[in-house]
Amino acid sequence: MRHALKEFALPVFAIAAALLLFGVLVAFAGIDPVEVWATLFKGAFGDWFSWQNTLQRAAPLMLTALCVALPARAGLIVIGGEGALVLGGLASAALAHAVPLPGNVVGTAAVCMAGALAGALWIVLAGWLRQYRGINETISSLLLAYIAIGIFKHLVEGPLRDPASLNKPSTHALNDGLLIGGIGGSDVHWGFVIGVLACLALGWWLRATASGFSVRVVGGNPRTAQLVGLPATRLILGACGLGGACAGLAGAVEVAAVHTNANASLIAGYGYAGILVSFIARHNPVAIVPVAILFGGFGAAGSLLQRRLGLPDASVLVLQGIAFVLILASEGLRMADWNALRARVPRGGEFGAGRAAPKANAAEAAQ
Amino acid sequence: MTADQWIALAAGIVGGALRVGAPFLFVSLGECLTEKSGRINLGLEGVLVLSAMAAFGGAYLTGSAWLGVLIGAVAGAALALLHGLLCSLDRVNDVATGIALMLLGTGLAFYLGKPLIQPQAPQIPAIPLGFWSDDAVVRSALQLNALVPIGVALAVLLWWGFARTRAGLLVRMAGDSAQATRALGYSVSGLRIAATTAGGFIAGLGGASLTLFYPGSWNEGISSGQGLIAVALVIFARWSPLRCVGAAFLFGGAGAIGPALQSIGMGWGYHLFNTVPYVLTLAILVLTCKPGSAAVGSPGELSSTRS
Numbered sequence: 318m319r320h321a322l323k324e325f326a327l328p329v330f331a332i333a334a335a336l337l338l339f340g341v342l343v344a345f346a347g348i349d350p351v352e353v354w355a356t357l358f359k360g361a362f363g364d365w366f367s368w369q370n371t372l373q374r375a376a377p378l379m380l381t382a383l384c385v386a387l388p389a390r391a392g393l394i395v396i397g398g399e400g401a402l403v404l405g406g407l408a409s410a411a412l413a414h415a416v417p418l419p420g421n422v423v424g425t426a427a428v429c430m431a432g433a434l435a436g437a438l439w440i441v442l443a444g445w446l447r448q449y450r451g452i453n454e455t456i457s458s459l460l461l462a463y464i465a466i467g468i469f470k471h472l473v474e475g476p477l478r479d480p481a482s483l484n485k486p487s488t489h490a491l492n493d494g495l496l497i498g499g500i501g502g503s504d505v506h507w508g509f510v511i512g513v514l515a516c517l518a519l520g521w522w523l524r525a526t527a528s529g530f531s532v533r534v535v536g537g538n539p540r541t542a543q544l545v546g547l548p549a550t551r552l553i554l555g556a557c558g559l560g561g562a563c564a565g566l567a568g569a570v571e572v573a574a575v576h577t578n579a580n581a582s583l584i585a586g587y588g589y590a591g592i593l594v595s596f597i598a599r600h601n602p603v604a605i606v607p608v609a610i611l612f613g614g615f616g617a618a619g620s621l622l623q624r625r626l627g628l629p630d631a632s633v634l635v636l637q638g639i640a641f642v643l644i645l646a647s648e649g650l651r652m653a654d655w656n657a658l659r660a661r662v663p664r665g666g667e668f669g670a671g672r673a674a675p676k677a678n679a680a681e682a683a684q
Numbered sequence: 685m686t687a688d689q690w691i692a693l694a695a696g697i698v699g700g701a702l703r704v705g706a707p708f709l710f711v712s713l714g715e716c717l718t719e720k721s722g723r724i725n726l727g728l729e730g731v732l733v734l735s736a737m738a739a740f741g742g743a744y745l746t747g748s749a750w751l752g753v754l755i756g757a758v759a760g761a762a763l764a765l766l767h768g769l770l771c772s773l774d775r776v777n778d779v780a781t782g783i784a785l786m787l788l789g790t791g792l793a794f795y796l797g798k799p800l801i802q803p804q805a806p807q808i809p810a811i812p813l814g815f816w817s818d819d820a821v822v823r824s825a826l827q828l829n830a831l832v833p834i835g836v837a838l839a840v841l842l843w844w845g846f847a848r849t850r851a852g853l854l855v856r857m858a859g860d861s862a863q864a865t866r867a868l869g870y871s872v873s874g875l876r877i878a879a880t881t882a883g884g885f886i887a888g889l890g891g892a893s894l895t896l897f898y899p900g901s902w903n904e905g906i907s908s909g910q911g912l913i914a915v916a917l918v919i920f921a922r923w924s925p926l927r928c929v930g931a932a933f934l935f936g937g938a939g940a941i942g943p944a945l946q947s948i949g950m951g952w953g954y955h956l957f958n959t960v961p962y963v964l965t966l967a968i969l970v971l972t973c974k975p976g977s978a979a980v981g982s983p984g985e986l987s988s989t990r991s
Contacts, residue, residue, distance in 0.1 A: 342795075394779055446966075451973040455726065455779055456916050460962045463909050467959030474955065592783055631794030631904075638788025642770065645781055649773025 328597050331647040332611075335640035342635065348626055360621030361614025367621075369504040373575070375613030377402070379512035379605055380567035381591025383519060384440060386600040387560035388454070390523060391553045392536035393444060397458030398564040399588025400465030401439045405432035405565025406572040407469050410488040410579035411477060413495055420494015428495055429511075429569045436565015437558040439465060444557030448550045466584060473579055487580035497574035508570035513606055515563055520602035532556050564588065590616070593641050612637070689948045691822065695814070696947055699825030700940020701933045702813075702832060703898050707732065707907075709835040709932035710890030711914035713842060714883035716925055718764075719918055720846065721879030722859035722872075722985035726782025727767045728887050729911030730789020735760035735891030737797035740902040744805035749896050752805065753831070756895075757888035763789050764884020768877035786911075800902045808896045829897040831889060835929075838886065842925035855879050859983030887911070909962070916965045920972055922981035938964045 336357075340350030361371050384398035409432040418424035443458040479489040497507050523529040535542040535549045536556075542549050567587060572579050594612050598604035619633035711728055718725045725731075738759035743752025767785050771778045811833075814826030845852040858865045858875040865872050894910075895902050913935060921927035942957035 394783075396783055446970070450970050452966075452969045453973075455783075456912060457966060457969065459909065459912050460916070460966050463962045464959045464966075467955045467962075470955040471953060475952075589787065593787065596780060596783075629795050629798040631791055631798065634787065634791030635795045636791075638784065638791040641784035642766070642781075642788055645776055645784055646770055646773060649770070649776040 324599070327647045328608075328644055331643040332597075332640050335636060335643050338639050338643075339632075339636045343626075343628065343632070346628070348628065353622065353626060353628070356622055356625050357615070357618045360618030361611075367614075367617060370617035371610060371614040372505045372509050373613070374616045375609045376506070376508040376512045376574075377567040377571055377587040378591055378594050378609040378613055378616075379516050380563040380570070381588050382594035382598065382605045382609055383515060383591075383602060384436070384560040384564035384567075384588070385592050385595035386598065386602055386605060387519065387523075387532075387556045387563070388440070388444065388553075389595065389600040390536045391532045391556035392539065393447065393553060393557065394455045395440060395443055395458045395557065395560065396455055396592050397440065397443060397460075397462035397465075397588070398560075398567075398591050399584070399586070400458070400462030401436035401561045401564035402568040402571070402588050403469040403583050404439055404465045405436040405568030406576075406579045406583045407472060407477070407488070407568070408432050408435035408565070409569035409572050410491065411472075413491045414477070414489040418492075418495060420492055424492075424495045425497060425573060428491065428573055429566055432569025432572070433562040433566040436568065437562035440557045440561025440564065441554055444554045448553060462588065469579075469584070470581070473581070477579075479578065482578075482580070485580055487576075487578040490578040491573060495573060496577060497570060506570070506574035508567075508574045511566070511570060512609070515566070516602045516606050519559065519563075523602065528552070528555070564591070590637065593637055596641065597644055691819065692825075692948050693944050695819075695822040695825040696944030697937050697940050699814075699827070700944055701937030702826075702828055703936065704939040705933040705936020706829045706832050706835065706893040706897065707890035707910055708914060708917060708935050709832070709839070709929060710893065711887045711911050712917040712921065712928040712932055713835065713839055713925055714760075714764075714885070714887035714890070715914050715918045716883075716921070716923055716928055717842060717855070717886065718880045718883035719986055720859045720923060720983055721855045721876045722862065722983050723768070723771060723876045723880055724778050724782065724915065724986060725764060725767055725785075725880055725883060726779060726912065726915060727763065727785030727789060728782075728884070728914060729907065729909065730786040730793075731760045731763050731884050731887045732789075732891045732894070732911040733793040733907045734763055734789040735888035736894040736906050737793040737800065737891075737902055739888070739892035740805050740895035741797065741800050743807075743896055744800060744803055747806060749806045749808045752896055753808065753889060753892040756892035757885045760888020760891055761881050761885035764887070765877065765881040767884070768880035771880075772873040772877060794904050797902055797904075801904075804901070805896065807900050808893065810897070827898070829893050831893045831897070835889070839925040839929045846925070856983070859985055862985055887914075913961055913965050916969055919982075920965075920968045922972075923983065924981065935961050935964065 336354060340353060343353050344350050360367055362368060381398040381402060384401060385395060388395040409428045412431040413428050418427050439461060443454045443461055446452040446457045447454040473488055474486040477488045478486050499506050523533060531547050532552050535547055535552045539549065568583060571583055576582055590612060594605060594608045598608045615633050615636060619630060622628045622632055623630050711732055715725060715728055735756040739752045739756025742755030743749050746752065763785060767781055770776055770781045809830045810827040811830055813828050814823035817823060846856055854870060854875055858872050862872045865875065894906055917928065917931045917935060921931045939961045941960050942954055945957055946954055
């Protein structure tokens with residue numbers, strides 16, 4: 318229990334320190350830090366309007382964070398979720414245009430499935446390249462993201478463009494019946510619920526099922542996995558596929574709930590912010606939910622910072638960057654008893670491989 | 685296509701190889717130095733963007749392009765130093781830190797660089813290579829960034845340094861066997877921090893050539909993954925500074941295909957041609973990586989090539 322508290326306290330301290338440093342930075346720009354913090358809070362969680370904005374942004378963040386978390390539990394650091402997201406959004410819009418779908422839940426589900434499938438294939442490709450060609454998945458997934466964005470722009474501005482979209486090239490809009498609506502008439506769309514359910518379901522999968530457990534073994538200690546004869550490659554590709562499906566679903570949800578068609582607004586950096594969310598949540602799907610809401614809040618507050626205080630829109634990026642650096646540093650500055658606990662856990666082979674799993678092992682050893 | 689168009693296209697690609705390849709050259713040399721010491725710096729993407737902004741801002745404020753170059757390089761070294769320090773902490777993983785610094789560097793550059801989007805800064809001088817032609821297109825395409833010869837000299841210097849100097853040997857030892865380095869009484873972290881910082885300084889020169897030479901302005905889409913391509917480039921160049929030169933110009937040429945085609949009026953597939961460097965990188969990785977074994981020439985302690 319004490320350890321669980323520490324696991325929670327460290328990121329909280331790191332984020333608090335990040336806010337402090339960010340305050341120092343804006344103070345240099347001649348802006349009152351207290352006002353910045355107040356505006357951040359107000360823009361993120363101040364009233365119902367802010368909350369709606371925050372939760373709307375949290376939906377894709379949860380799903381793209383899963384695209385980092387699941388492969389990470391299998392020992393892979395995949396950072397190309399942005400590519401899976403844009404291709405997912407494109408696939409969902411393309412399917413909705415090409416096939417006459419029923420304008421009800423079934424049609425919407427089909428649109429979402431198309432997005433998830435496209436995303437899954439894209440990230441499985443990175444996993445495949447690593448398993449069969451020995452290519453570092455961190456680099457390949459990011460290269461694939463840039464390629465995906467190129468394909469996306471080509472198709473949206475060319476073959477899949479709705480001729481009626483003049484200034485902003487877009488695909489044909491989805492029929493009204495296919496759109497994902499708000500919950501109870503609010504601006505928070507059902508994509509938020511989809512995100513939360515995905516996090517909970519995948520958290521349960523990792524924790525309670527045999528295949529989920531196997532994935533964690535493969536990620537935590539490849540040698541053990543080999544000794545007990547786990548099908549490592551299949552498990553790794555499965556984790557990549559599930560993660561990619563989540564990011565692709567995020568794209569489909571953004572198209573069906575926010576933009577109503579696929580256009581360049583889809584390339585909004587949710588994939589990169591998802592990396593941060595997953596790392597802060599220590600690649601734990603359930604912990605992703607609150608972290609995604611927090612970062613959705615930062616994103617929502619960004620425009621208010623810009624309007625009220627005249628800060629550049631990149632301020633939120635700086636805050637995220639500082640938070641990320643401090644969270645990683647806090648990891649290194651942990652208490653000595655943790656060092657002792659962890660020293661007993663053999664390190665995973667590939668870089669980053671041991672990061673998630675030793676934690677689980679250490680937690681078990683502590684009980 | 686007419687003959688003129690072919691000449692313009694060829695000049696565009698060759699000129700582009702020299703122009704687009706310049707940042708690749710510096711970033712890959714920086715990454716090569718970092719990786720030789722046994723550490724990987726994915727944050728070089730952030731270093732490149734931040735130093736591009738700092739160089740442009742520096743040149744704008746001081747009125748001197750070369751002071752701008754220096755400021756960019758120092759900014760790059762500072763961010764890389766942060767990477768080096770963070771990675772020396774216990775249990776802090778260099779890939780995760782690299783991703784964090786990529787975000788931080790990009791964020792800081794966008795934040796601090798906001799007022800720099802409009803102004804014009806003094807440029808790095810150009811060395812004309814197109815003097816043999818009367819064609820204006822050819823002439824303007826073959827303008828050589830004055831930093832490029834410096835980069836080539838730096839590559840030779842690094843190659844010589846790794847082979848012949850004590851410092852170079854120490855960096856290679858830290859990269860190949862941390863234990864042996866410790867046994868001889870040297871600090872592995874210290875060597876790696878020094879190599880990472882120097883690598884960031886060199887990458888910072890690449891950032892400067894992004895904003896202080898063609899197109900010569902600061903905007904937020906200035907880098908888009910070139911720092912990361914450099915990481916793959918180093919694998920392709922098998923950790924040899926000399927081979928980095930060839931690799932950088934090959935990638936520069938690949939990156940110039942899209943703009944060169946557009947300049948002669950071929951608009952189709954512009955975005956697809958822009959993905960050529962990324963596709964080429966992946967293709968080269970597919971061809972050079974072998975499953976289950978480290979790449980030829982790879983430093984022994986390098987986490988990204990161990991499997």
